[in-house]
Amino acid sequence: MNEKILKTLEFNKILSQLKDFASSTVGVEKIKLLKPSTSYEEVVKLQEETDEAAHVLRLRGHAPLSGIHNIKPHAKRAQVGGVLNPVELMQTASTIHASRSMKRFIEDLLENELDIPILEEKVNQITVLTPLEHHIKNAVDENGDILDSASDTLRSIRQQRRRNESRIREKLESLIRNRNAQKMLSDAIVTIRNDRYVIPVKQEYRSQYGGIVHDQSSSGQTLFIEPQAVVELNNELKELQMKEKQEIDRILAELSAAVAESAEDLHVIVDVMAELDFIFAKARFGKEMKATRPTINQEGIIRLYKARHPLLPMDEVVANDITLGTDYTTIVITGPNTGGKTITLKTVGLCTLMGQAGLHIPALDGSEIAVFKEVFADIGDEQSIEQSLSTFSSHMVNIVDILKHVDHESLVLFDELGSGTDPQEGSALAISILDDVYQRGARVIATTHYPELKAYGYNRPGVINASVEFNVETLRPTYKLLIGVPGRSNAFEISRRLGLSESVITHAKSMIDTESNEVENMIASLEKSRREAEQDYEEAHDYLKNAEKLHHDMQQQMIEFYDRKQELYEKAEEKAAKVIEKAKSDAEEVMKDLRQMRLQSGAQVKEHELIEARRRLEAAVPNLDKGSAKAGVTKQKREFQPGDEVKVTSFGQKGHIVEKTGSDEWQVQIGIMKMKVKEKDLEFIKSEQKKETKPLTTIKGRDYHVSLELDLRGERFEDALLKVEKYIDDALLASYPRVSIIHGKGTGALRTGVTEFLKHHRSVKRIRLGEAGEGGSGVTVVEFK
Incomplete structure (x- = not known):
């Protein structure tokens, strides 16, 4: 590169x-x-x-x-x-x-x-x-000093040296404590000169101490003397210091040899x-930088979702969706200066270079980049005063070099293509250059001011116009990239907002040729239609998403209902079987007693004994009251009121009355779904109770509606885990036996992170990937304990 x-x-x-x-x-x-x-x-x-x-x-x-x-x-x-x-x-x-x-x-x-x-x-x-590490650490401390434990010999030498130093200090301190010392010494201290212990003696009292003079003060009034009494001890100390150095050298040589091995x-x-x-x-x-791993391809396809320029502050930069290499291989971006065109070029170029260097890119999960053999860029004013090149010449030098090497495995970024010269010639050159690079199969993004290039994308397949949105009301760019809509001049609108006379603006408009005016009006219409279409799409998408969720929730709730119903039937059958078994056992006991009585009475059983036996047989028959399940529910005839909690008997679900919609019909909200229900299908449970508002967090219970799915697609990893943690708590409070978490397929990073989190959650019984009809590997199904 x-x-x-x-x-x-x-x-x-x-x-x-x-x-x-x-x-x-x-x-x-x-x-x-x-x-x-x-x-x-x-x-x-x-x-x-x-x-x-x-x-x-x-x-x-x-x-x-x-x-x-x-x-x-x-x-x-x-x-x-x-x-x-x-x-x-x-x-x-x-x-x-x-x-x-x-x-x-x-x-x-x-x-x-x-x-x-x-x-x-x-x-x-x-x-x-490890042995080499411990060998070194037993000999050298963190400051690089040799430890006594490095060898027994070193420990012995240092012990002797310390004893010798102590004896020297004792002798010298006894000298400086002498009653005449205050008069003869410059200071009552023991110091070191030339690695030997000395005391500071006044010049005139030199002969009082004898010994060796090692130094003198700058004034010559003080001599640093090693008294004769400690000369021999200092000699011994010097000898020990030499032995210590020799032993340290030996230890270092030994450790160095171990390192060499x-x-x-x-x-x-x-x-x-x-x-x-x-x-x-x-x-x-x-x-x-909250970056994600991109998918890598060899087809020259770039798909960046909410891509940000990595060198700009995250809280200031505007994220954009940028797609290139599928339906079109060239993007021509038009729009005003400082609108963000160059930032868009650099965002694509930098994300590509980062991805090819193994770095994650500042875009949402699921983004995709291609591996290009070369990335070419002509960005900014690179004129050279030394070479006496103009802005146009400087750009053309770069472009000539690019055209020599570009091929179908190249990404080319042109900033202000053809600028710096006559507009008519510049726009013609720009179109010709784009045609040449396009025909070679390269992926191209170019920015320009020339209006002629606005029509370029309409006349050639594989080329699309784009622009950077400008807010005429605030007179500021929004930095939002609009692919499919060419930029238009906002000179008249800006002038009008700044107070220029309408007559002047009208006169200026009259001097623009009809064709240019029609193009500008077409672009304005396109921008308006695009904004309306985007708004309609977002609203329709929200409605569709809510409808799909509602449909899915209802299906899941019906499945849960039937699963629960079957479970209750099985428990009831099991309980009934036990009751019948007990009844049979009791009947056997009764018959056994009758036979015993007949034998004891000689086949003559008295009437009251038979009556007692019959009573015991009747008592053994189980009393299965099929209506007992409904015994606790009593229909209460009353006037329903909005807010009343009711049960819809046809669904077996609880809900709240919203309003009356007919003479015998009410609108009832069940979970997130509203429906019209006949009054005869409603059973009153309780009235709405108005509670005093308290500044406390409401605890969500069994009746709180929580979706059976959590959609994490498009979420960043850290935010997604926070949402999963909160959602699992809500689902547990709602007593759901299982839920689904939609994370998408993508690179698998989000799925892996969610799986790791759920594995260690104390309330999770089992997790599995969704089956074919549940979303496959893009969904994780969670079952609770």
């Missing part, structure tokens, strides 16, 4: 932002080398690895990547016999620890059956060097950890 294009589209600024999300210098170095790939297979793999890291961050929120250093030079120097210093050894141990933590982190995710094959493959390359493994560790840091930096960057 051409470096100039990357700079023109500000891809370098994307990398600059991406660096902030790296955890190590080796990760930053990987980011600096990042370039968009032109291989379809490589782009797909890059997107997959970023998506795996994003999935891990969604589940765990972080990855253990601190403590990574570039220890390749250290390992290489150790291999050739060099001795590493304590800081280099500490960096080596820290990197080994980071790799071990990362390997354990990924393995823990794999044990929880998380599908992350790319990350798994990378950590499998890491060799665990694992040099190859350390090189692999650095490479793998740099890769992992780079991958997780891409994922964190995508999470920060």
Whole structure:
């Protein structure tokens, strides 16, 4: 990919932002080398690895990547016999620890059956060097100092050195505490000169202490003297310090040799950890800008849903839907300056470059980008004073270069095509250039001011006009892209809003040729028709969606009703069978008693005994009152009132009366559905109770209507999970046995996230993907405990 294009589209600024999300210098170095790939297979793999890291961050929120250093030079120097210093050894141990933590982190995710094959493959390359890590950490602390525990010899030497230092200090402190010391010493302190302990003595009392003079003050009035009493002890201390240095050198050489033995493994560790840091930096960057993984294709198709320019603040930029490469391969955008035409070009170009570099793009889930061999862009005023080139010449130099290399695997972005010269010649050149690039099969987006290009999209198949909407009322652009509608001049409307005389405007209009005027009127009519059509479509879509939901809810409720009905029948049959079994058992007991009585009475059974036996037989017969289910419901003849809670006997559903619609007919609301019901089909339950309004959240109970479906399509991942959590709570309060969550197919990221959330919900009994008639893999069906 051409470096100039990357700079023109500000891809370098994307990398600059991406660096902030790296955890190590080796990760930053990987980011600096990042370039968009032109291989379809490589782009797909890059997107997959970023998506795996994003999935891990969604589940765990972080990855253990601190403590990574570039220890390749250290390992290489150790291999050739060099001795590493304590800081280099500490960096080596820290990197080994980071790799071990990362390997354990990924393995823990794999044990929880998380599908992350790319990350798994990378950590499998890491060799665990725990013994080397512990060897270094037992000898070197975090500040790079050698510990006493590095060796028994070092511990013994340091113990002797500390005892010797203590004896020296005791002797010197006894000297400075002497009653004459205040007179002979410049200050009552013990200090060090040339690694030997000394005291500050006034010049005139030099002979009182003897020993060796190591230094003097700048004035010459104070001499730093090592008294004769401690010369021998200082000599011993110096000897111990030399032994200590020799032992430290030996320890460092030993540790360096251990590093050299694992040099190859350390090189692999650095490479793998740099890769992992780079991958997780891409994922964190995508999470920060609320980006999603795009679908990748080789057909030159771009579908961006609610795409945003990645370098503009999210709360300010206007998101647009942009489609290219299906019904049309060229888009010509017309409209006023500062309306957002150039931003649209850069949004498409940057999203394409980001996607081909393995970065997630700032657009909704389900967006799609193509892999282009080259992306060309002629954007902005690039005139060169040194080359004495005009604006037009500068643009033409770029365009000539583009036309030399463009083919059917190219994306071309032209900003203000043909500008900077005579309008008639410029528009002719623009049309000719567009024709040439179009015929080569490239995907093209061009912006222009020329009115002649407004008709370009109508005369050629595969080309479509577009414009950036302008609000004449506020005199501001809305930055909304309108594909299919060419831009029009708003000069007269703006002038009128700013107070220009109507007579002046009318005179100006009379000087415009009829054809231009008709084109402008046609465009204005198209814009108005489009707005009305969009509004009508949105309203019709809402009605259709509500109707579909209502139909589906009714179907689901009927299924639930029949399932419940069958369950009650089965329970009733089971209970009746038990009652009958008990009756048979009681009858057997009665007959047994009769036989016993007959034997005891010699076949003479008295009348009162028979009567008692008959009574017991009758008592054994089960009393199955079929009307008992309705015994508790008593029809109450009364005048119904709006707000009364009633039962619609023909449906077996509860509802509320809305209003009277006839002499014996009422409108009843059942859930979200309103219907007209005859008065004879209504049973009164209770009157509406007016409750005092309290500033408390209403708790939703069994009678609260909750849809049996939650539609998450078009939602961002974090917002979708919040909606799922709230919806599950509402469904549980409504006592639904099961519900459906619609997440769409897309890249599968939303489905996976929802599945992971539901797996760990304490009230979820089972989850499964929808069957063919339920929406397939675009729907997850949830059953509650």
